[in-house]
Amino acid sequence: MKDLPMVLLRNRKADRTTGLQEYRTSGGYRALELALKELSPKDLCGMVVDSGLQGRGGAGFPAGRKWMGVAEDAPHPRYLVANADEMEPGTFKDRVLIHADPHQLIEGMLLAGYAVGASKGVIFVRPAYGRMAEILEREISKAREAHLVGQHILGSEFSMELEVHRSGGRYICGEGTAQINAIMGLRPQPRETPPRTTEKGLWNMPTVLHNVETLACVPHIILNGPDWFKGLARSQTGAGTKLYCVSGKVQRPGCYELPMGTALREILEVHAGGMRPGSRFKACLPGGASTRFMSPEFLDAEMDYEALRRMGHRLGTGAIIVFDETTCLLRATVNLIRFFARESCGWCTPCREGLPFVEELLDGLEQGRGTREHVEMLRSMADALCNAFCPLAPGAAQPLESLLSCFEDEVLEHLRLGRCPYQTR
Amino acid sequence: MEATNQKTGLLKELEQRIRRAEHPRELVVDVMLALQEQYGYLSDDALEEAARLLGMSLLELEELASFYDFIYRRPVGRFVIRVCDSVVCWLEEGEKLGEHLEARLGIRMGETTPDGLFTLLPVCCIGYCDMAPAMLVNRRVYGNLNQEKIDKILEELRTGDERKGLPR
Ligand code: SF4
Ligand code: FES
Numbered sequence: 221m222k223d224l225p226m227v228l229l230r231n232r233k234a235d236r237t238t239g240l241q242e243y244r245t246s247g248g249y250r251a252l253e254l255a256l257k258e259l260s261p262k263d264l265c266g267m268v269v270d271s272g273l274q275g276r277g278g279a280g281f282p283a284g285r286k287w288m289g290v291a292e293d294a295p296h297p298r299y300l301v302a303n304a305d306e307m308e309p310g311t312f313k314d315r316v317l318i319h320a321d322p323h324q325l326i327e328g329m330l331l332a333g334y335a336v337g338a339s340k341g342v343i344f345v346r347p348a349y350g351r352m353a354e355i356l357e358r359e360i361s362k363a364r365e366a367h368l369v370g371q372h373i374l375g376s377e378f379s380m381e382l383e384v385h386r387s388g389g390r391y392i393c394g395e396g397t398a399q400i401n402a403i404m405g406l407r408p409q410p411r412e413t414p415p416r417t418t419e420k421g422l423w424n425m426p427t428v429l430h431n432v433e434t435l436a437c438v439p440h441i442i443l444n445g446p447d448w449f450k451g452l453a454r455s456q457t458g459a460g461t462k463l464y465c466v467s468g469k470v471q472r473p474g475c476y477e478l479p480m481g482t483a484l485r486e487i488l489e490v491h492a493g494g495m496r497p498g499s500r501f502k503a504c505l506p507g508g509a510s511t512r513f514m515s516p517e518f519l520d521a522e523m524d525y526e527a528l529r530r531m532g533h534r535l536g537t538g539a540i541i542v543f544d545e546t547t548c549l550l551r552a553t554v555n556l557i558r559f560f561a562r563e564s565c566g567w568c569t570p571c572r573e574g575l576p577f578v579e580e581l582l583d584g585l586e587q588g589r590g591t592r593e594h595v596e597m598l599r600s601m602a603d604a605l606c607n608a609f610c611p612l613a614p615g616a617a618q619p620l621e622s623l624l625s626c627f628e629d630e631v632l633e634h635l636r637l638g639r640c641p642y643q644t645r
Numbered sequence: 646m647e648a649t650n651q652k653t654g655l656l657k658e659l660e661q662r663i664r665r666a667e668h669p670r671e672l673v674v675d676v677m678l679a680l681q682e683q684y685g686y687l688s689d690d691a692l693e694e695a696a697r698l699l700g701m702s703l704l705e706l707e708e709l710a711s712f713y714d715f716i717y718r719r720p721v722g723r724f725v726i727r728v729c730d731s732v733v734c735w736l737e738e739g740e741k742l743g744e745h746l747e748a749r750l751g752i753r754m755g756e757t758t759p760d761g762l763f764t765l766l767p768v769c770c771i772g773y774c775d776m777a778p779a780m781l782v783n784r785r786v787y788g789n790l791n792q793e794k795i796d797k798i799l800e801e802l803r804t805g806d807e808r809k810g811l812p813r
Contacts, residue, residue, distance in 0.1 A: 309770035311774075315773075388674045388678070405673040405699075467733045473776075555735045559731055
């Protein structure tokens with residue numbers, strides 16, 4: 221297992237957070253120094269475009285293209301938002317990343333801010349991560365004392381303030397436009413786009429919003445170059461490393477930094493220690509609750525955005541939730557749909573009305589009270605959910621649709637028996 | 646007397662933060678959480694106080710308070726126990742832990758014990774799926790739970806040191 225690149229988690233320690241001094245000793249803030257002395261914002265944009273960095277929050281949108289979305293003559297002030305809300309079930313990488321090395325995020329924010337001309341950065345943190353908010357506030361103030369944050373950073377013309385924003389806690393706040401509403405003290409439901417947030421975001425000003433892991437990659441790209449970053453990946457279409465969170469029925473659940481495009485089988489068998497004794501792999505969700513179930517035939521898939529997309533799947537957040545053969549996937553889907561139904565913001569009908577209906581039908585099926593007609597209704601509901609206003613309901617449709625298409629036998633078995641074939645639940 | 650002083654201190658501090666802020670509305674969740682901490686929950690009085698401090702209408706605040714999970718418009722216990730019921734914790738038999746807590750505390754999800762010590766609530770994935778099943782007590786996370794561990798935590802919350810340092 222040598223030769224595995226350690227980039228984002230290179231300063232991870234078993235028992236404590238890496239401080240400012242240690243971060244600097246490990247090469248931290250050298251990218252910022254370099255950028256402020258020798259590179260223009262345009263150079264930075266170019267490097268990030270060339271690096272092929274894709275947003276790690278789930279959509280995989282090219283980060284450099286997002287930066288280019290802020291027009292050169294766009295008005296000021298401009299904002300940068302680091303999305304540390306991390307509420308996608310199965311996902312805990314941002315928690316690991318910030319607890320390990322908070323300055324990596326801070327430096328990434330400063331570099332991104334310099335590239336797009338932002339004067340203020342906001343880190344949006346969920347309530348369950350209260351400790352993380354404290355760490356960030358403490359380390360931001362240390363960085364401020366060291367002239368790394370605030371006015372005239374490192375004696376340059378560039379100034380940027382950083383703030384931690386504590387959320388009141390709801391899944392929908394992870395959606396970009398909803399997060400912007402949340403920061404502005406508005407009810408956090410998604411906004412209509414266009415305009416994109418890069419044109420009119422926070423306080424109607426240009427705003428670039430990134431996931432924590434995306435921003436943490438930026439210092440390394442600037443310091444080591446786009447080609448180096450691209451070369452870290454194992455797949456043709458990927459770039460960089462990826463934090464894969466593994467949970468469920470494996471021996472060693474955890475967060476593993478591996479080259480983008482590492483095969484699912486290797487992640488599970490080598491890094492996560494394989495299945496628990498006596499249990500067999502049945503399926504996994506590859507990237508949180510808003511992705512499709514993957515059956516064993518996909519074990520050799522390269523876990524990268526493009527590769528999965530070509531197979532009809534989504535990498536999402538890269539949070540792999542593993543189910544074994546004793547698990548009723550119908551029951552699991554009821555759980556997932558219940559989550560989405562509870563977290564719906566209630567704004568649009570397909571989601572607000574559709575999800576509880578789906579939950580009821582699925583629950584009935586699971587308990588053996590369903591009919592074939594119900595299965596067909598669920599299929600059409602999976603389509604209908606995709607007409608919703610924001611990605612929450614289409615996300616919920618992913619596990620549902622894959623259950624009905626890839627695990628149809630299991631669904632029909634419930635019908636045939638008139639009960640759940642999995643006795644344990 | 647001490648409580649009144651504490652309250653005036655808090656209000657002063659909040660007023661100052663709001664005055665310094667470029668966009669005071671950005672502080673609305675912080676203000677609600679701080680007042681909630683003071684009053685034990687976001688009572689009508691606390692809500693009015695928040696509205697006054699921020700120059701926002703009661704309706705605007707209610708819209709937010711009713712939306713966010715961690716803001717309580719009704720009294721809650723000294724310890725709010727939130728049991729994760731999302732998919733990974735469910736896989737790890739988290740449901741049984743919820744039932745165990747209900748039995749031990751003699752209340753159902755959503756209720757508070759008569760002595761005002763514990764409130765039991767379900768919560769969506771709290772981002773500790775590597776330590777599933779997991780729960781939060783106020784803002785502290787407890788992972789890799791089982792029934793014995795829960796009993797021990799409850800005991801400590803009732804009597805011991807765990808009581809300290811657990812803000813809502
Ligand atoms: S899909 Fe759901 S979460 Fe999104 S806007 Fe509609 S109701 Fe709100
Ligand atoms: S599913 Fe329970 S902590 Fe993530």
